[in-house]
Amino acid sequence: xxxxxxxxxxxxxxxxxxxxxxxxxxxxxxxxxxxxxxxxxxxxxxxxxxxxxxxxxxxxxxxxxxxxxxxxxxxxxxxxxxxxxxxxxxxxxxxxxxxxxxxxxxxxxxxxxxxxxxxxxxxxxxxxxxxxxxxxxxxxxxxxxxxxxxxxxxx
Amino acid sequence: xxxxxxxxxxxxxxxxxxxxxxxxxxxxxxxxxxxxxxxxxxxxxxxxxxxxxxxxxxxxxxxxxxxxxxxxxxxxxxxxxxxxxxxxxxxxxxxxxxxxxxxxxxxxxxxxxxxxxxxxxxxxxxxxxxxxxxxxxxxxxxxxxxxxxxxxxxx
DNA sequence: ATTGACGTTTACGTAAACGTTAACTATGAC
DNA sequence: GTCATAGTTAACGTTTACGTAAACGTCAAT
Numbered sequence: 001x002x003x004x005x006x007x008x009x010x011x012x013x014x015x016x017x018x019x020x021x022x023x024x025x026x027x028x029x030x031x032x033x034x035x036x037x038x039x040x041x042x043x044x045x046x047x048x049x050x051x052x053x054x055x056x057x058x059x060x061x062x063x064x065x066x067x068x069x070x071x072x073x074x075x076x077x078x079x080x081x082x083x084x085x086x087x088x089x090x091x092x093x094x095x096x097x098x099x100x101x102x103x104x105x106x107x108x109x110x111x112x113x114x115x116x117x118x119x120x121x122x123x124x125x126x127x128x129x130x131x132x133x134x135x136x137x138x139x140x141x142x143x144x145x146x147x148x149x150x151x152x153x154x155x
Numbered sequence: 156x157x158x159x160x161x162x163x164x165x166x167x168x169x170x171x172x173x174x175x176x177x178x179x180x181x182x183x184x185x186x187x188x189x190x191x192x193x194x195x196x197x198x199x200x201x202x203x204x205x206x207x208x209x210x211x212x213x214x215x216x217x218x219x220x221x222x223x224x225x226x227x228x229x230x231x232x233x234x235x236x237x238x239x240x241x242x243x244x245x246x247x248x249x250x251x252x253x254x255x256x257x258x259x260x261x262x263x264x265x266x267x268x269x270x271x272x273x274x275x276x277x278x279x280x281x282x283x284x285x286x287x288x289x290x291x292x293x294x295x296x297x298x299x300x301x302x303x304x305x306x307x308x309x310x
Numbered sequence: 311a312t313t314g315a316c317g318t319t320t321a322c323g324t325a326a327a328c329g330t331t332a333a334c335t336a337t338g339a340c
Numbered sequence: 341g342t343c344a345t346a347g348t349t350a351a352c353g354t355t356t357a358c359g360t361a362a363a364c365g366t367c368a369a370t
Contacts, residue, residue, distance in 0.1 A: 078284070078285065080238075081238065081278060081281050082278065082281055082285065083235075083238025100296075103305055106296050106299060106300055106305075107300070107305075109292070110297060110300070113293045113296065116289055117290060117293065120286045122236075123236060124279070124282050124283075126237055127275060127278060127279050128279075129233070130233065130234075130275055131279070134271055134275065137250075137251075137268045138265060138272065141255075141261050141264055145262070145265070148258065150258055150261075152262070152265055
């Protein structure tokens with residue numbers, strides 16, 4: 001499941017070497033397609049829409065998801081894996097949608113970004129601590145097994 | 156998401172600190188004390204006990220928490236911050252409690268540890284990706300403000 | 311002897327994040 | 341036509357992680 005998600009609101013900075021697959025950027029996805037790709041249910045995707053996290057185009061009643069919608073979804077799921085609530089994720093997503101022309105808005109965006117970065121870095125400290133602990137466990141147990149003449153790698 | 160208390164707080168009080176922890180290891184804590192320290196409610200702590208995550212000593216009905224209990228609690232909260240459910244945290248806590256004498260048990264512990272490490276490392280990739288994105292945002296916005304002659308640091 | 315601070319159990323309430331029918335609708339295949 | 345497949349809304353159910361009383365016990369201080 002390659003997750004080549006570019007930064008959220010991809011600013012058309014520089015079209016390097018090749019045109020980055022215009023067909024891919026134009027692609028539309030059905031709800032079932034996205035559900036399969038991300039291993040969630042369609043209900044979940046609709047729920048995210050109810051909560052204001054996604055706003056797909058519509059053809060009649062049927063939802064049509066753009067590549068941007070797909071990227072957003074992937075972003076939402078990553079946020080969830082990191083333990084953020086949907087409300088928090090929505091706030092962050094909305095940050096990018098906000099009018100970036102005003103100085104006041106930009107200052108607010110900067111402030112919120114920094115707060116969020118601080119939050120993320122705390123999480124990383126927590127994470128590194130846990131990883132360290134579990135690697136210790138792994139090392140000790142593996143050593144103990146080895147000392148007893150047992151091969152730890154024969155699962 | 157309020158900023159919690161210090162991870163390892165110790166009152167610098169008391170007599171000569173010769174061995175680096177005999178008194179501290181002996182300390183017992185009331186439920187209110189732990190609640191204050193970790194900025195949670197007593198209800199929450201009791202709930203964790205109902206769920207089998209803590210088993211404090213009792214004096215009559217009153218709960219008495221050891222330093223070990225306190226460490227466990229801090230561990231539980233860190234797990235929560237990382238987005239694990241109480242059920243998952245309980246599993247991990249129980250891993251340590253398990254009889255480590257048998258080879259079979261040790262192999263199981265090793266296996267679970269490795270699975271968990273893989274999980275944590277995926278989380279770290281997610282985390283680093285988000286941190287990177289938000290630092291980009293920060294840099295771009297700060298640069299844009301600067302270019303407009305606005306000082307980004309005047310909150 | 312009452313107040314107040316702290317502890318307890320029991321139990322109903324709630325918000326978040328979906329799951330799960332139910333009861334349609336639209337579309338292409340046969 | 342009608343069957344299968346995918347989509348829809350609406351609404352009730354479920355699990356997790358606690359909040360919030362209610363009703364009570366214990367002890368120190370007033």
